[in-house]
Amino acid sequence: MAFTLEEPTEVVMQRIDQYLQENAPRFERDLCDLLRIPSVSADSRCREAIREAAEWLRTHLTALGLAAECIATDGCPIVYAQSPPVDGAPTVLVYGHYDVQPPEPFEQWISPPFEPTVRDGNVYARGATDDKGQMLTHVHSTEAWLKTHGSLPIQLKFLLEGEEEVGSEALHALLDRSAERFACDVIVISDMPQFGPGQPAITYGLRGIAYYELRVQAADSDLHSGTFGGSVPNPIHALATMLAGLMDQSGRITVPCFYDDVVPMTEDERARFAQLPFDQQKFLAQLGLDTTSGEVGYSTLERRWSRPSFDINGIWGGYQGEGSKTVLPAAAGAKFSFRLVPHQDGDKITSGLKQQLAALCPPGIRWELIEMHRSPGVLVPPDSPYVMAAARAIEQxxxxxxxxxxxxxxxxxxxxxxxxxxxxxxxxxxGQDDDNMHAPNEKFSLADFHRGIRASAHLWHELGRLRPAA
Ligand SMILES: [Zn+2]
Incomplete structure (x- = not known):
C-alpha cells in the first residue's frame, strides 16, 4: 500500500513496528551470518575475511536500495552507503565498524568465537556487541522504513570501517581527503554499553586527554650513594617532588590556568548524576578498595565524567633488580596524563605545565618535557534537539x-x-557492561538487539521532524 503524507505518524510507526516483529528471526539470521565472518583487523591472515565482511555489508545495503560501495584504502575497505537528501530534514551519518578484536584465548570460549550460538537469550560470538550487532540495528531499522514506506524521513549516510580496533588509520586518511562527502548534521554511533541492564543511556560527553613524558637528569652518570649521598641532587627525589607538586591536598591540579576553561557542572547535571543508580560500595568492592579519592567537593561519577584529572601512568629510575644496589642514579622519568574536559586548551595546559615544573624543580636538575599525544573532550548539550529526539526514540x-x-x-x-x-x-x-567486549565469550542480548532496532527506527522518525538551521 502506498504511503501518503496525510497518514498519521502512528500508522507509519505501527506498520514499521509490525515489520520489525515479522522480520525479527531473519534479522537474527543476518546478524549470525555477519558474525560468522572472522574479520579480525589485527590479524593479517584475516584480510580475505575483512573483504568478505565489507562486501556482505555493501551487498546488504545495496539490496535496501541505497547507493553503496566499498571504498578501497591502503588498509581495510570502508563501506559507504547513502540515501537521497530529504528537503529540510537533517542528514544523519551512522558510524560503525565491522572489524573485531582477535578471539584468543580460544580455550576460554564456551562456544567457538565465529560460530554464533544463542544461550539464555544472548548471542555469543566475537563482534556480537562490538560492533556488528549494534551496528546492524541501524541497518535493519533502515530496511524497515524502506520496505514499508519506500523512503526515509531523513538522509542517511552509513560510514562503516574495518580498522576501528587497530586505530582507524584508513578512515582518518579518508576524512582528511574527502570530509565534505560525509557532511552531516549529526553522527549516530552505537558502540558502547547501556548504563545498566534495562537502563539505556545517551552518552553526551567524553573526556579528552593530554599525555606527557618527563625526563630528569642530575649527574652525568650513576654515583655511589655512600660516597656522594647527601651531597649532590638525586633525580628520583626531584622527580617525586615535581610530580607530587602537580596536585594539592584537595585533589586540585596546580598547573597555572588549568581550570580557566573548565565549564562548571550545572546544578541540573549534578542532580541527574546523583539520581543515577550508582552503588558506591559495590563499586569499591569490585575494585578491592575501601575508599575513593579525588577532587574535594565532587561525587565519584562527577570526578570520573565531568572533572579533569591527573594520573601518573608510569615511573622509572635507579636500581630495580634483585637484592640491593647502593646507587645514586643519574636519571629518572615518568609518564603522566591529564584527562581533560571540553573547552580545556591543550596549548595553554602545556605551557602552564612547563611553568609549574620549572617552579617545582629543585636546583641542580635538568629536565625535559615531551608531549606524547593529546585529544580534546567532547560535549553535546544534553538539551540539544538531537539528544531529545534520541531520548524519545529510545523510550519507544x-x-x-x-x-x-x-x-x-x-x-x-x-x-x-x-x-x-x-x-x-x-x-x-x-550493549551491557558485562558483554565481554575484547574478551572471551563476547555476547549481545537479542532483546537489546531488537530494542535497539526499534529505537533506531523511531530515531529516524524523530530526527525527521527536526529542521536544522540552514
Ligand atoms: Zn567497537
Missing part, C-alpha cells in the same frame, strides 16, 4: 526513558568525526 524502543551520562575515557574516532565533519555525535549504546 526500550520502553523506558534513557539516562543521560558522560564517559571518562576518550573515543579517538568520535573526536575525529566530530572535528572533521563539524557535527555532534549521538552516542547510543545498546
Amino acid at each position: 524502543g526500550f520502553g523506558c526513558a534513557p539516562v543521560l551520562i558522560r564517559e571518562g575515557g576518550s573515543i579517538p574516532i568520535v573526536t575525529a568525526l566530530r572535528e572533521k565533519l563539524d557535527a555532534d555525535p549521538l552516542l547510543l549504546g545498546w
Whole structure:
C-alpha cells in the first residue's frame, strides 16, 4: 500500500513496528551470518575475511536500495552507503565498524568465537556487541522504513570501517581527503554499553586527554650513594617532588590556568548524576578498595565524567633488580596524563605545565618535557534537539526513558568525526557492561538487539521532524 503524507505518524510507526516483529528471526539470521565472518583487523591472515565482511555489508545495503560501495584504502575497505537528501530534514551519518578484536584465548570460549550460538537469550560470538550487532540495528531499522514506506524521513549516510580496533588509520586518511562527502548534521554511533541492564543511556560527553613524558637528569652518570649521598641532587627525589607538586591536598591540579576553561557542572547535571543508580560500595568492592579519592567537593561519577584529572601512568629510575644496589642514579622519568574536559586548551595546559615544573624543580636538575599525544573532550548539550529526539526514540524502543551520562575515557574516532565533519555525535549504546567486549565469550542480548532496532527506527522518525538551521 502506498504511503501518503496525510497518514498519521502512528500508522507509519505501527506498520514499521509490525515489520520489525515479522522480520525479527531473519534479522537474527543476518546478524549470525555477519558474525560468522572472522574479520579480525589485527590479524593479517584475516584480510580475505575483512573483504568478505565489507562486501556482505555493501551487498546488504545495496539490496535496501541505497547507493553503496566499498571504498578501497591502503588498509581495510570502508563501506559507504547513502540515501537521497530529504528537503529540510537533517542528514544523519551512522558510524560503525565491522572489524573485531582477535578471539584468543580460544580455550576460554564456551562456544567457538565465529560460530554464533544463542544461550539464555544472548548471542555469543566475537563482534556480537562490538560492533556488528549494534551496528546492524541501524541497518535493519533502515530496511524497515524502506520496505514499508519506500523512503526515509531523513538522509542517511552509513560510514562503516574495518580498522576501528587497530586505530582507524584508513578512515582518518579518508576524512582528511574527502570530509565534505560525509557532511552531516549529526553522527549516530552505537558502540558502547547501556548504563545498566534495562537502563539505556545517551552518552553526551567524553573526556579528552593530554599525555606527557618527563625526563630528569642530575649527574652525568650513576654515583655511589655512600660516597656522594647527601651531597649532590638525586633525580628520583626531584622527580617525586615535581610530580607530587602537580596536585594539592584537595585533589586540585596546580598547573597555572588549568581550570580557566573548565565549564562548571550545572546544578541540573549534578542532580541527574546523583539520581543515577550508582552503588558506591559495590563499586569499591569490585575494585578491592575501601575508599575513593579525588577532587574535594565532587561525587565519584562527577570526578570520573565531568572533572579533569591527573594520573601518573608510569615511573622509572635507579636500581630495580634483585637484592640491593647502593646507587645514586643519574636519571629518572615518568609518564603522566591529564584527562581533560571540553573547552580545556591543550596549548595553554602545556605551557602552564612547563611553568609549574620549572617552579617545582629543585636546583641542580635538568629536565625535559615531551608531549606524547593529546585529544580534546567532547560535549553535546544534553538539551540539544538531537539528544531529545534520541531520548524519545529510545523510550519507544526500550520502553523506558534513557539516562543521560558522560564517559571518562576518550573515543579517538568520535573526536575525529566530530572535528572533521563539524557535527555532534549521538552516542547510543545498546550493549551491557558485562558483554565481554575484547574478551572471551563476547555476547549481545537479542532483546537489546531488537530494542535497539526499534529505537533506531523511531530515531529516524524523530530526527525527521527536526529542521536544522540552514
Ligand atoms: Zn567497537
